[in-house]
Amino acid sequence: MxxxxxxxxxxxxxxxxxxxxxxxxxxxxxxxxxxxxxxxxxxxxxxxxxxxxxxxxxxxxxxxxxxxxxxxxKVYLEPLDTGWEKLLTNRSRPIRERLLQFYDAYTNVIFTRKWLRIYLFSGLKGLDINRWYVGVVRDKILTRIIKECRFEFGLPTQAKPTASEIEMAWVFHGGVFYYGVRRYIYEMPDIQDKEEMIANAIDGYLAGFARASAKDAKRPAAKSNRLNAAAAR
Amino acid sequence: MxxxxxxxxxxxxxxxxxxxxxxxxxxxxxxxxxxxxxxxxxxxxxxxxxxxxxxxxxxxxxxxxxxxxxxxxKVYLEPLDTGWEKLLTNRSRPIRERLLQFYDAYTNVIFTRKWLRIYLFSGLKGLDINRWYVGVVRDKILTRIIKECRFEFGLPTQAKPTASEIEMAWVFHGGVFYYGVRRYIYEMPDIQDKEEMIANAIDGYLAGFARASAKDAKRPAAKSNRLNAAAAR
DNA sequence: TTTTTATTTTATCAACCGATAAATAACGCC
DNA sequence: GGCGTTATTTATCGGTTGATAAAATAAAAA
Structure with a gap:
């Protein structure tokens, strides 16, 4: 000693x-x-x-x-004060570029073993702060992405996102998130570069968004608003 | 008493x-x-x-x-002995229908609070059985889906899935999985019907697959095989 | 240096954990 | 019914947990 x-x-x-x-x-x-x-x-x-x-x-x-x-x-507030919100709304750049840059920045913060594990641990506990965070992701990130995609595709942007739009954005976002889980929690080997994965995911999402918009244009808005009705009661 | x-x-x-x-x-x-x-x-x-x-x-x-x-x-073997493998390979039906039916059946098994929580708990522990299960999903389900998609789009089916193909399938699969997490673990309200979500996710995946295939057709196979090279050393 | 104050450690508590042995209760069989 | 066997309970062990009080140490002030 x-x-x-x-x-x-x-x-x-x-x-x-x-x-x-x-x-x-x-x-x-x-x-x-x-x-x-x-x-x-x-x-x-x-x-x-x-x-x-x-x-x-x-x-x-x-x-x-x-x-x-x-x-x-500390963990939950860390990813939120990085001022990425302006990044998504800068309409001088195409939506694809904005999404690429945003998800690169966002995943640079949350794709750590430390962050992901604490997020999942507290999620399994059903903590309020976890539900709050998930709500923030939906209302600040996904809703914004949907609005910007509508703009990009020449659709009206005022109306609230439909249930289908939100759910599709969630599937995309969750798919990206799950890459982090596979990589940093399951520690799976032979995984693609993060940037390639994000680019592929974004292209897939945008292709799906275009497809869904085209389909919705044929028969007007209906059916996919079951959610708003439920929320209004 | x-x-x-x-x-x-x-x-x-x-x-x-x-x-x-x-x-x-x-x-x-x-x-x-x-x-x-x-x-x-x-x-x-x-x-x-x-x-x-x-x-x-x-x-x-x-x-x-x-x-x-x-x-x-018990939990990990439950979803695997439901004989859904034939479901994916039945080429008399279009791939979209097969995927719809498969993911409906598969999520009917794993989308319970019980299953998802035990899966995540054991995943956080880094258990061997968890890694084994994730490997099974990749090798039996995702690889099969990729092969059937190639067939549907008139591409050669023999070659091993590329890194991009696997990763795109993972993003899709993980996006669907994350719906279960949001619903049964985070217990988020106002969530879309499972069937609609699956249909949207599948359509998005197929649209992305078609887009990626078209792009790969222009410049032949390269770049996206970094994984095979890494696995071969 | 001496005194004062803030920081850290030692010792200890009650509650709870997984696990074992011995005593008791319930069953199946004749 | 009585008997043997199996299922279940009571009592208890050593170890670990989060937490508290008091003693000891280190830093700061004088």
Whole structure:
């Protein structure tokens, strides 16, 4: 064992962080820990990886649950404050380019083992923050994509997205998402480059969107609005 | 409390099952339990839901882990012995119809809260049986779909699926899968009928497949075989 | 250096976990 | 019915969990 390193000799680092910085360091490392072990991981093992003793955690967090909540908050808010919303609405560029750039940026944030695992763990718990996040994806991302696609294909953009449109966007988005799961959670070998996969997925989605629009143009809007009716009651 | 009901009076049910049947009943109920609580659920709570005491479990299973393994086996093998393979290869019917019927049948099996949750729980654990299952989906289902699509579009069917083809099929399949997650795990409201979603997803996939085939026909096979090269080393 | 304050550790608690042994209850058979 | 066998329960073990109080240490202030 080393000596105590009390004042001057051999003191290389470890200045002593501000309480808030130290707290954030704990949250950061706890995120890594819980992403691997799940939220049933013990506080003793977590403390060991932090290089401290277990009761110290309770100086910075009133309970394990509070620490876990802070991990959630950090993980779920991380992908949302990257200002990608303008990226989708820039109509000076074709929709395909915008989608390519957006999904490249978005997946650069969420396609990590850490993020995906915490997302799935909390999803299995049925947490409110998970439902909130999924709602944000639908209302901010998918709804925007649908509107921009309509514009690209010369369709009216005011009306709310139909159930079919949302569901098709979800299938596309979920398909892309599932690539991350296969790669970073299942760790499947021999997987295609992310960029190629995204390009293929986008082309497939746009082809499907064009096809569906053409079909809907023949017989006007009906049937696919079962959802709005249900939501209006 | 009731009386003991030893021989004849007021005996309505509860005949006493054979050891194997009782064991299977335990496995069945344990599947429900672990699907909700996760595999960290306690044996005492499980026994309570079974209406028995906790040590009794150890008469039927040597350890909790063995019980859990049997739950895995049952859940993972369930969707595979439904003989849907012939369904995909019946070339007297158009591929769209076959895909519709297959995915209707397949999702009828896996789109339950129970199945999806156990699948995700075990996936997060990185279990071998999970990786095995994902490999089966790729090699038996997706590869077959690709081959049948090639046939439908008048392309040669012998060559192994390219990386792009597999990845596109995965995005499609994962998109459908993610519908189940949204519905039965996230429990999102106002969701489209499963059949409509599947039909839309299939049409989108086929449109994308046609588009990709047309593009590949211009410049011959190259680039998209990076995977085979990687697998051959 | 001495005093004060903030940080970290040691020791410990009650509750819960998976698992085992021994005692009891229920059944099938004669 | 009584007897032997199987199924089930009661009681209990050692280990681990999240959490608390008090002692000890390190840093900062004087």
């Amino acid at each position: 080393k000596k105590k390193s009390s004042s001057s000799v051999a003191r290389v680092k470890q200045k002593r962080l501000s309480p808030e910085d130290r707290r954030q360091e704990f949250v950061r490392k706890a995120t890594e820990f819980f992403s691997e072990e799940g939220f049933n991981g013990g506080t003793r093992e977590l403390a060991r990886r932090l290089g401290v003793t277990q009761p110290l955690l309770y100086r910075y967090f009133p309970s394990k649950e509070e620490l876990v909540k802070e991990v959630y908050r | 009731k009386k003991k009901s030893s021989s004849s009076v007021a005996r309505v049910k509860q005949k006493r099952l054979s050891p194997e049947d009782r064991r299977q009943e335990f496995v069945r109920k344990a599947t429900e339990f672990f699907s909700e609580e996760g595999f960290n659920g306690g044996t005492r709570e499980l026994a309570r839901r079974l209406g028995v005491t906790q040590p009794l479990l150890y008469r039927y299973f040597p350890s909790k882990e063995e019980l859990v393994k049997e739950v895995y086996r």
